[in-house]
Amino acid sequence: MGKDHQKPTDAELEILQVLWQTGPCSVRQVHDTLAGGRDVGYTTTLKLMQIMAEKGLVRRNTDTRSHIYEAVVAEQDIQQHLLRRFVDTAFRGSAMNLVMQALGQHNAGSEELDEIKALIQRIEQGGNADSDNPPT
Amino acid sequence: MGKDHQKPTDAELEILQVLWQTGPCSVRQVHDTLAGGRDVGYTTTLKLMQIMAEKGLVRRNTDTRSHIYEAVVAEQDIQQHLLRRFVDTAFRGSAMNLVMQALGQHNAGSEELDEIKALIQRIEQGGNADSDNPPT
DNA sequence: TTGACAATACGAAAGCCTTCGTATATCTTT
């Protein structure tokens, strides 16, 4: 029932990446991390994160002076959601097509290929075996 | 330099899907196809396709009264482009991660899985046939 | 020819995302 998922925008996703990677942190930290690659004002990052708080994408603790933000949604959940959407719009719903292209485009190492083979085996056997979450 | 690839917007992508699927056709055809699921005015579709022509996403033949549009870019090219972008923004560049999630989320038929296995085999054996992809 | 219909061209509004400037409050250091 929790219809939380809204589609984060590109800028929001960038911020979420930082929060996911480094855990809860201040606007300053997020901004400094981002400012390495981009060139954007501090208040821009601040504003975005405020909006994200309004949207419910992040939660913030306002006890301390510099508020501490943390992602509300799990990275995998967002990825699932975006992936589904992406498959629909760009691949006409064919996830398999996407997988094939992704495999072809990316030169995967043998370990990664092994992982995939293992996953395929699990799917073939158990029908739906997602018992444990394979690490990223 | 051919910097053809711009990222098509969502609406543009929908139109491209029609063009890819049915081949060159008129605005009317595209609109009727789209109007099945959406609810949008004819001139909206027209305008979008005109803009797409300006951007170089589609080409049009104006000899006949109702212009005939056709996609300039190949579906696979756009998919590649979008996929790359998507992997970067949503999966931090890890195509393998995306593949795993896509496989897990979609319950694939055995034939599809076989296809993937075949592709993996080809990759494993042939090493990297097309490895002219310099990483960024 | 004229009336009805269909197609294109074009301007402009509405909505969303991103960006920043500025005002205000709080902390720190001397």
Add this chain to the structure above:
DNA sequence: AAAGATATACGAAGGCTTTCGTATTGTCAA
């Protein structure tokens, strides 16, 4: 306590996408 640095709040501008209304032009049949 005062100055300077740092934080948040907030409004508003600029861009881009999507949408549509309206004008104009072309087509076909009676």
